[in-house]
Amino acid sequence: MTDLLDFSFNLQALGIGWGTAVMFIMMVVLLLTGMPLAFVTLLVALVFALGWFGPMSIPLITSRVYSFVMNFVFVSVPMFVLMAAILDRSGIARDLFDAMKLFAGRMRGGVAVQTVFVSVILAAMSGIIGGEIVLLGMIALPQMLRQGYDRNLAIGVVCAGGSLGTMIPPSIVLIIYGLTANVSIGELFTAAFLPGFMLAMFYVAYILARAWLTPHVVPQVDPEPIPREEKLRLLKGLALPVLVVAIVLGSIYGGVASVTEASAIGVGGVILSTILRGEFSLKLLRDAAMQTLSTVGMIVWIGIGATAIVGVYNLMGGVNFVSGMITGISDNPTVIVLVMMAILFVLGAFLDWVGIALLTMPIFVPIIKSLGLDPVWFGVLFCMNMQISFLSPPFGPAAFYLKSVAPPGITLGVIFRALLPFIALQMLAVGLLIAFPGITGR
Numbered sequence: 001m002t003d004l005l006d007f008s009f010n011l012q013a014l015g016i017g018w019g020t021a022v023m024f025i026m027m028v029v030l031l032l033t034g035m036p037l038a039f040v041t042l043l044v045a046l047v048f049a050l051g052w053f054g055p056m057s058i059p060l061i062t063s064r065v066y067s068f069v070m071n072f073v074f075v076s077v078p079m080f081v082l083m084a085a086i087l088d089r090s091g092i093a094r095d096l097f098d099a100m101k102l103f104a105g106r107m108r109g110g111v112a113v114q115t116v117f118v119s120v121i122l123a124a125m126s127g128i129i130g131g132e133i134v135l136l137g138m139i140a141l142p143q144m145l146r147q148g149y150d151r152n153l154a155i156g157v158v159c160a161g162g163s164l165g166t167m168i169p170p171s172i173v174l175i176i177y178g179l180t181a182n183v184s185i186g187e188l189f190t191a192a193f194l195p196g197f198m199l200a201m202f203y204v205a206y207i208l209a210r211a212w213l214t215p216h217v218v219p220q221v222d223p224e225p226i227p228r229e230e231k232l233r234l235l236k237g238l239a240l241p242v243l244v245v246a247i248v249l250g251s252i253y254g255g256v257a258s259v260t261e262a263s264a265i266g267v268g269g270v271i272l273s274t275i276l277r278g279e280f281s282l283k284l285l286r287d288a289a290m291q292t293l294s295t296v297g298m299i300v301w302i303g304i305g306a307t308a309i310v311g312v313y314n315l316m317g318g319v320n321f322v323s324g325m326i327t328g329i330s331d332n333p334t335v336i337v338l339v340m341m342a343i344l345f346v347l348g349a350f351l352d353w354v355g356i357a358l359l360t361m362p363i364f365v366p367i368i369k370s371l372g373l374d375p376v377w378f379g380v381l382f383c384m385n386m387q388i389s390f391l392s393p394p395f396g397p398a399a400f401y402l403k404s405v406a407p408p409g410i411t412l413g414v415i416f417r418a419l420l421p422f423i424a425l426q427m428l429a430v431g432l433l434i435a436f437p438g439i440t441g442r
Helices: 002-012 015-032 037-052 055-069 072-089 092-099 110-126 130-147 151-166 172-181 185-213 228-253 259-276 282-316 318-327 333-348 353-370 375-391 397-403 412-435
Strands: none
Touching: 015 037, 015 282, 015 318, 037 055, 037 282, 037 353, 055 282, 072 110, 072 130, 072 172, 072 259, 072 282, 092 110, 092 130, 092 228, 092 259, 110 130, 110 151, 110 185, 110 228, 110 259, 130 151, 130 397, 151 185, 151 375, 151 397, 151 412, 172 185, 172 282, 172 353, 172 375, 185 228, 185 259, 185 375, 185 412, 228 259, 282 318, 282 353, 318 333, 318 353, 333 353, 333 375, 333 412, 353 375, 375 397, 375 412, 397 412
């Protein structure tokens, strides 16, 4: 016990400035060893809790972690992940992609445009990013390459479109932000809908502009009209996904169900869809459940670690220290927001979005409130920034998701180069949200 008290005294002697530096260096070194982020943050939290306050601080940390994992809204996360896992294993996405020919098949760049619209609908069904990119990489990418689309354009459309699940409700990123920032998830969903759709339209505009200015990047339009019987068959593939989206989002926006209840309704809707399509089986459900356990387990462990380290840092006075540093940069709230966006952009190139949200939002959101800014608007801005992190090298997860199913000739270097125009479009969207907060309806 005496040793622990001595250790506590030694760490406290560092002061909050040097203590922050030591904590950051310790995290970076442990991450470089390959240790998962969840265990890094837990270990650093434990070291600083014992070293700064002594053993009596541990119950405070565990109570903070308990309150995080016991939040009722958190139940919606595994539900939406399960929806995505079932979609991965059904033919719903393929039929949805084929059905979009009815709307985009008669224009130059039509397959790329329909890929974006399919991404929007899939995002509105589940809010999961990785599964969308893998699905589109298996369905849309081979078709675009076979028809003669420019390889970079096809790759960029799949990765950028598949990442729209970050923005478009019911986004898991919005849910985690809402839990962390203690703001209404329903309000976040409402505020994020238009910016998410705006970003999708940026992608569509870019595709059409490339098709017009550089015609060689897209194939010629097929002059053959689609027979009426084929149109009816394609429309059947559109009906079930649109119905699920309408029920899930309609129940939330209409005030009929909470986000958690709507997520359960969505799972029921997707399972019913697979039954009606004759695709349901116990193996499908078991495999989807195992994927859900794996994904949610990762999110929960990262959440536990991040909650613990933020709790310790808060007790140390670190949140006030960082807040003072950031607000001391300028008296202009816009400059402070831009600094926060720059910090998030840098972190997004190296860390998972879950860790970024849980590590930074307990510090950033109080600053936003103290500046008189809307935390709901900032949540949408945060999610738009995380869009960039999904595509940014060196660790942009969208590139790695696509690489897992891409043809052999497509390397990570090729993928990251193809993503540069879409990263620029995402940065433009972030800038517009900062300049015109009214886009969120707030």
